[in-house]
Amino acid sequence: MATDVHRPVTPAVPAPAAVRVEGLTRTFDGRPVIDGLRLDVRPGEFVALLGRSGCGKSTLLRVLAGLDRDIEGTVLVPRRKAVAFQAPRLMPWKRVWRNVVLGLPGRPDRAVAERALAEVGLGHRSQAWPKTLSGGEAQRASLARALVREPDLLLLDEPFGALDALTRVTAQRLVAELWQRRGCAVLLVTHDVEEAVLLADRVLVMDEGVIAHEQLVDLDRPRDIADPRFAALRASLLERLGVDAHTALAA
Numbered sequence: 530m531a532t533d534v535h536r537p538v539t540p541a542v543p544a545p546a547a548v549r550v551e552g553l554t555r556t557f558d559g560r561p562v563i564d565g566l567r568l569d570v571r572p573g574e575f576v577a578l579l580g581r582s583g584c585g586k587s588t589l590l591r592v593l594a595g596l597d598r599d600i601e602g603t604v605l606v607p608r609r610k611a612v613a614f615q616a617p618r619l620m621p622w623k624r625v626w627r628n629v630v631l632g633l634p635g636r637p638d639r640a641v642a643e644r645a646l647a648e649v650g651l652g653h654r655s656q657a658w659p660k661t662l663s664g665g666e667a668q669r670a671s672l673a674r675a676l677v678r679e680p681d682l683l684l685l686d687e688p689f690g691a692l693d694a695l696t697r698v699t700a701q702r703l704v705a706e707l708w709q710r711r712g713c714a715v716l717l718v719t720h721d722v723e724e725a726v727l728l729a730d731r732v733l734v735m736d737e738g739v740i741a742h743e744q745l746v747d748l749d750r751p752r753d754i755a756d757p758r759f760a761a762l763r764a765s766l767l768e769r770l771g772v773d774a775h776t777a778l779a780a
């Protein structure tokens with residue numbers, strides 16, 4: 530057949546994806562919070578997700594994490610994935626290292642926990658009880674717990690939201706370092722436009738149940754917030770969020 534003759538010798542292979550979501554809908558009490566959403570993330574890509582409070586960011590993250598399966602549509606994610614939430618969610622009755630390996634198959638392996646803790650600068654706290662950790666330390670323990678899963682996809686839901694400004698900067702640097710070292714794809718939910726532009730390859734804005742806007746961040750790393758191009762990207766995203774808020778109010 531003519532179609533066979535013209536078929537290329539090497540068929541075009543679609544680029545591999547770490548995340549492929551199509552037609553995703555999640556409804557609560559008859560109201561679609563996610564409504565036909567489409568999202569692709571490349572392996573190793575760092576994507577930040579912005580959007581007004583209540584627009585469905587955490588719902589999307591929970592779906593990608595496999596914590597919510599009451600959905601319609603297609604969701605393809607790597608088998609190895611891990612999630613860290615705004616609250617570190619450490620079990621107070623288990624020492625830090627045991628928290629890190631909690632839920633992993635097999636016997637709790639202290640060496641594995643301590644390697645991950647060292648990677649987040651918390652090697653010296655492995656024997657500590659969670660209540661003795663500072664906010665920043667607890668958040669790092671939560672990151673270590675994600676890292677021991679050796680994720681191809683790291684899902685972060687406002688992980689720095691509860692930290693003070695200085696600790697936040699340290700934690701942002703740490704995530705940037707871990708991402709560069711590990712090479713995993715990251716989807717970071719944040720309400721902080723500056724944080725998104727500082728860390729991500731691509732910034733998405735969620736609104737009305739879909740990805741309403743996307744912005745590539747084509748700036749060298751480490752990024753300089755004093756760079757006029759940084760300021761321009763931040764301003765354009767802020768405007769985008771402002772416009773979205775206005776639209777939402779008018780609706």
Ligand SMILES: Nc1ncnc2c1ncn2[C@@H]1O[C@H](COP(=O)(O)OP(=O)(O)O)[C@@H](O)[C@H]1O
Nearest residue numbers: 557558562580581582583584585586587588589
């Ligand atoms: N388990 C649930 N039951 C009912 N409504 C929910 C549930 N989880 C989330 N929602 C609703 O879905 C919307 C999006 O929530 P969420 O994804 O947490 O928003 P965001 O993380 O963007 O602030 C909100 O209106 C919230 O009340």
Ligand SMILES: [Mg+2]
Nearest residue numbers: 586587588686
């Ligand atoms: Mg949320």
